Amino acid sequence: MVLELEKRLGRSLRAILKQKYDLEVANIPLETPPDLRLGEIATPIAFELARKLRKAPKIIAQEIVTALGEVEGFAHFEVAGAGYINARLDRAAAVRMMGWVQSGLPHAKGHALVEHTSINPNKAAHIGHLRNAILGDTFVRLLRAAGYKVDVQNYIDNTGVQVADVVVGFLHLERKSPVEIRTLIADSTKLAAGPEGYDAAIDYYCWDLYARTSQWYEQGTADEKAARKKLRLDTLHLIERGGNETAEIADLISIAVLRRHLETMLRLGIEYDFLPRESEILHLKFWDAAFEKLKKSGVLYFENEGKNKGCWVMTRPGAPTQPIQDDNGLKGTDDDAKVIVRSNGTVTYVGKDIAYHLWKFGLLGRDFGYKRFFQYPDHECWISAEAGEKEHPHFGDASAIYNVIDSRQSDPQANVVQALRGMGYAEQADHYTHFSYEMVALTPRCAIELGYEVVEEDRGRAYIEVSGRKGFGVKADDLIDKLIAATRAEVDARQTGGTGENADAERHKIARQIAIGALRYFMLKYTRNSVIAFDFKDALSFEGETGPYIQYAVVRIRNIFRKGGTSPEAALAELAELEPGRIAQFLSGEENDDIWALWLRAGRSSMVLEQCISGSEPAYLAKHAFQLAQEFANFYHRHHILTEEDPARKTLLLATAAITLRELVASLALLGIESPEAM
RNA sequence: GCGCCCGUAGCUCAGCUGGAUAGAGCGACUGACUACGAAUCAGUAGGUCGGGAGUUCGAAUCUCUCCGGGCGCACCA
Numbered sequence: 001m002v003l004e005l006e007k008r009l010g011r012s013l014r015a016i017l018k019q020k021y022d023l024e025v026a027n028i029p030l031e032t033p034p035d036l037r038l039g040e041i042a043t044p045i046a047f048e049l050a051r052k053l054r055k056a057p058k059i060i061a062q063e064i065v066t067a068l069g070e071v072e073g074f075a076h077f078e079v080a081g082a083g084y085i086n087a088r089l090d091r092a093a094a095v096r097m098m099g100w101v102q103s104g105l106p107h108a109k110g111h112a113l114v115e116h117t118s119i120n121p122n123k124a125a126h127i128g129h130l131r132n133a134i135l136g137d138t139f140v141r142l143l144r145a146a147g148y149k150v151d152v153q154n155y156i157d158n159t160g161v162q163v164a165d166v167v168v169g170f171l172h173l174e175r176k177s178p179v180e181i182r183t184l185i186a187d188s189t190k191l192a193a194g195p196e197g198y199d200a201a202i203d204y205y206c207w208d209l210y211a212r213t214s215q216w217y218e219q220g221t222a223d224e225k226a227a228r229k230k231l232r233l234d235t236l237h238l239i240e241r242g243g244n245e246t247a248e249i250a251d252l253i254s255i256a257v258l259r260r261h262l263e264t265m266l267r268l269g270i271e272y273d274f275l276p277r278e279s280e281i282l283h284l285k286f287w288d289a290a291f292e293k294l295k296k297s298g299v300l301y302f303e304n305e306g307k308n309k310g311c312w313v314m315t316r317p318g319a320p321t322q323p324i325q326d327d328n329g330l331k332g333t334d335d336d337a338k339v340i341v342r343s344n345g346t347v348t349y350v351g352k353d354i355a356y357h358l359w360k361f362g363l364l365g366r367d368f369g370y371k372r373f374f375q376y377p378d379h380e381c382w383i384s385a386e387a388g389e390k391e392h393p394h395f396g397d398a399s400a401i402y403n404v405i406d407s408r409q410s411d412p413q414a415n416v417v418q419a420l421r422g423m424g425y426a427e428q429a430d431h432y433t434h435f436s437y438e439m440v441a442l443t444p445r446c447a448i449e450l451g452y453e454v455v456e457e458d459r460g461r462a463y464i465e466v467s468g469r470k471g472f473g474v475k476a477d478d479l480i481d482k483l484i485a486a487t488r489a490e491v492d493a494r495q496t497g498g499t500g501e502n503a504d505a506e507r508h509k510i511a512r513q514i515a516i517g518a519l520r521y522f523m524l525k526y527t528r529n530s531v532i533a534f535d536f537k538d539a540l541s542f543e544g545e546t547g548p549y550i551q552y553a554v555v556r557i558r559n560i561f562r563k564g565g566t567s568p569e570a571a572l573a574e575l576a577e578l579e580p581g582r583i584a585q586f587l588s589g590e591e592n593d594d595i596w597a598l599w600l601r602a603g604r605s606s607m608v609l610e611q612c613i614s615g616s617e618p619a620y621l622a623k624h625a626f627q628l629a630q631e632f633a634n635f636y637h638r639h640h641i642l643t644e645e646d647p648a649r650k651t652l653l654l655a656t657a658a659i660t661l662r663e664l665v666a667s668l669a670l671l672g673i674e675s676p677e678a679m
Numbered sequence: 680g681c682g683c684c685c686g687u688a689g690c691u692c693a694g695c696u697g698g699a700u701a702g703a704g705c706g707a708c709u710g711a712c713u714a715c716g717a718a719u720c721a722g723u724a725g726g727u728c729g730g731g732a733g734u735u736c737g738a739a740u741c742u743c744u745c746c747g748g749g750c751g752c753a754c755c756a
Contacts, residue, residue, distance in 0.1 A: 462748085
């Protein structure tokens, strides 16, 4: 609602500036006044024009207000302060505008591809991965709500060193045979379903084994260390090549761990459409196709001199585009260039990534094979395969891509974009978004609480980085379990869900909804480039700026309708029957500002959604939902709806609750948070 | 050395493309349950927006510089 009105006002203002002063202003700055008493929308445009027109801002503002006359949806305009133009909305009209079911189907905006999670399939997911997956999943929901067709991908590096390390651990540290490994995986799946829970699961097993193997590389004599490092490299090469027993073991492990990751993420309502794997990128020769294009476009050149002699390299972003020349005009070498093909002929990570991203945009001329892998309640998740199923959906060919990858990888990401641009794909490069975010770290207190040794040097720090290699971190499933236990205790204390036959199932469901709400909100309330210093005290909090606070507002509204024997739909239908004059009466005056504030906030949702997408920042919506809930709590305490004697006013109050409910539930859903029936 | 990010209340963080008296949560202290359930609300205290200079009618926001912290700068992935 506010978005539409702002656009309308912007158009009117632009027309006036053109007609009156012959000025073309592309973007009229519009803002929210600090106080409702100053109106709902304001513009400081007169300040900007003061110099150009050589007139006082106040006079310009007055001229514009006079020229504006009447604009539909607005009550009136006024000049305030040193030259602000403040707009006051026609409150009754705004309310009636929102009361109708307006949203409709958003128009098609294009095909977006979001890649997130992408955990190395060699250990359990931890809180850092949760932030990635929750950010990515939420952004997917936002894009879909805005009208994009979205494919969700989870890239699986099943042939990298991390998987190799676990394979080395199984084969050489534990000296397990392939048969034993197979049995272990099968058994762990059964055990994890029983009382032992996730502690018995394969990803937990690998968590410890990976840490032990990493340590093992560093132990022993110099000769032993060298031998172990060689073992690691040989294992990696066997896995990359494929078609051997080591590669089969690696595949077994990575598939089993991957399934666990999908299960963990499903607990949070996170689903994927496609799982492209590195093994297929290698075996289907994506690189060969990319290499030809890179050479042809001149992005890659062969280095004959300097430290990168014998490599195919590319110029880094920001570096001079032409090879460096010395004082004598002789072409020198760019030692700072990025190596893409090593002197031994193998491709680096960035090289493979360029090929993969050409595929994402449909520019590679090759495709994956596709196999069914994981069944969700309402759709299938596919995985890449060398020889896939005949019938399969098609992925790739996106017009915009979003890579949810932590900020430490911004350099390689920039290299890939640079390569695309260099190949002439400027349009694609412009729609390539590195959706970067900062890591989740542990506070020293939290680390000590978990029983980790914290060296003196780290105790004074604000946070300590999580490390899979060291086995240092909080596992995702452990955290979820802990949250559910805590919410269940609260639910039991309140006897939410009653004491009847189905009480246990009901309470479990509610506890789960609240726990997930708390976790997702916790990961979304911080803006992307803020490091989260994780602490159980904050993550297990259900009060204040948290998911449960917002869910509680929803439950309260539902209780009102339940006790009042009516429904939100009925309340809005009744509102439509009310004459505008009465609505205006109930919304005018400062004593009713809190009611109007709720409508206004609720009416900002689509604007917030747009901001979230243009800024790639889900935190704006998290904040918005909280503020809406907060304003409702305020309203709730000030007005007792069900005992309101004036039926017309009661209708308006009920409609206010109905609109708030609609927007809260919708906002929570976009954040991936369910709205419980009771709590 | 080069690049990116950060520094706002005791703590954790918002502050949108520069705009009107800098906000929230937590913590502290006062109060409010016979109510549409207090996972709530009202109130109080608490900030030279890291320091300095500049641009501007106007700077937490833009530029420069300094200080302090984090992360990247592989023929690793």
